[in-house]
Amino acid sequence: MKITKAVFVSSSEKATGGPHTRLPEFAFIGRSNVGKSSLINCLCAQKGLAHTSSTPGKTQCINRFMINDSWYIVDLPGYGYAQMSHKRREKLASIISDYVDNAEDMVLLFVLLDSRHPIQKIDLEFLTSLGEKGIPFSIIYTKSDKSGTNALKARLEENAATLAQYWEPLPDILVTSSQDGNGREEVIDYIGTILNNITTH
Ligand code: GTP
Numbered sequence: 001m002k003i004t005k006a007v008f009v010s011s012s013e014k015a016t017g018g019p020h021t022r023l024p025e026f027a028f029i030g031r032s033n034v035g036k037s038s039l040i041n042c043l044c045a046q047k048g049l050a051h052t053s054s055t056p057g058k059t060q061c062i063n064r065f066m067i068n069d070s071w072y073i074v075d076l077p078g079y080g081y082a083q084m085s086h087k088r089r090e091k092l093a094s095i096i097s098d099y100v101d102n103a104e105d106m107v108l109l110f111v112l113l114d115s116r117h118p119i120q121k122i123d124l125e126f127l128t129s130l131g132e133k134g135i136p137f138s139i140i141y142t143k144s145d146k147s148g149t150n151a152l153k154a155r156l157e158e159n160a161a162t163l164a165q166y167w168e169p170l171p172d173i174l175v176t177s178s179q180d181g182n183g184r185e186e187v188i189d190y191i192g193t194i195l196n197n198i199t200t201h
Pocket residue numbers: 031032033034035036037038039051052053054055056057058059060076077078079142143144145146176177178179180
C-alpha cells in the first residue's frame with residue numbers, strides 16, 4: 001500500500017468527537033515523547049502534519065488524519081509524563097481511556113515503545129490493561145536510529161523475553177525510526193494487509 005493523501009480532520013477530547021464517517025481507524029499510543037506524532041508524519045511523508053516537540057506532553061487531544069480518503073490514523077496523547085501537573089495528567093489519562101474504551105471504529109492500537117530502553121512498568125500495565133479488555137494491539141519500537149545494530153538487537157531480545165512472560169504468542173512487533181525511515185514501508189504494508197482483510201471479509 002502507498003499513502004498518497006493525508007489530511008488533518010479533527011481534534012477532540014472524546015472518542016466520539018470525530019467525523020462520524022465510520023471508517024477504520026489505526027491509533028498510536030505510548031509514553032509521552034516516545035515518537036507517536038513523529039512516526040505519523042514519517043508514515044504520511046508530511047513533516048508538520050502532526051505536531052511534535054522535544055518536550056513531552058505535546059499531543060493533548062485525539063487527533064484524526066484521513067488517509068487516502070478511506071481510513072484514519074489517530075494520534076493520541078502520551079501517558080506517563082511525571083513532570084506534568086497531576087490535574088493535566090489525569091485529564092490526558094481520561095482522554096486516552098475514553099478513546100481506548102469507546103472508539104467504535106478502532107481496528108488496531110499501535111503501542112509504541114522506545115527501542116533504547118527496557119520495557120517500563122507503566123508500559124506493561126498499559127499493555128496488560130489492553131489484554132484484559134480484549135483490545136487488539138501491536139507493538140512498534142521507535143527511534144531505532146539511536147542505537148547500534150548489536151545494542152538494538154540485544155535490547156529487543158531482552159524486551160521480547162519480558163513480553164513473553166505475559167503473552168504467548170507474542171504480539172506482532174515492528175521496528176521503526178522516523179529519523180531515517182526504517183520500518184516505514186513495513187508499518188504501511190502491515191496496515192494495508194489488515195485493511196484488505198476487512199474489505200474482503
Ligand atoms: P507526546 O505528544 O508529547 O506524547 O509525544 P510523541 O510521542 O508524539 O513524540 P514526538 O513525535 O513529539 O517526538 C518526541 C521527540 O522525539 C521529538 O524531539 C522527536 O524529534 C524525537 N523523535 C521521534 N521519533 C524519533 C526517531 O525515530 N528518531 C529520533 N532520533 N528522534 C525521534
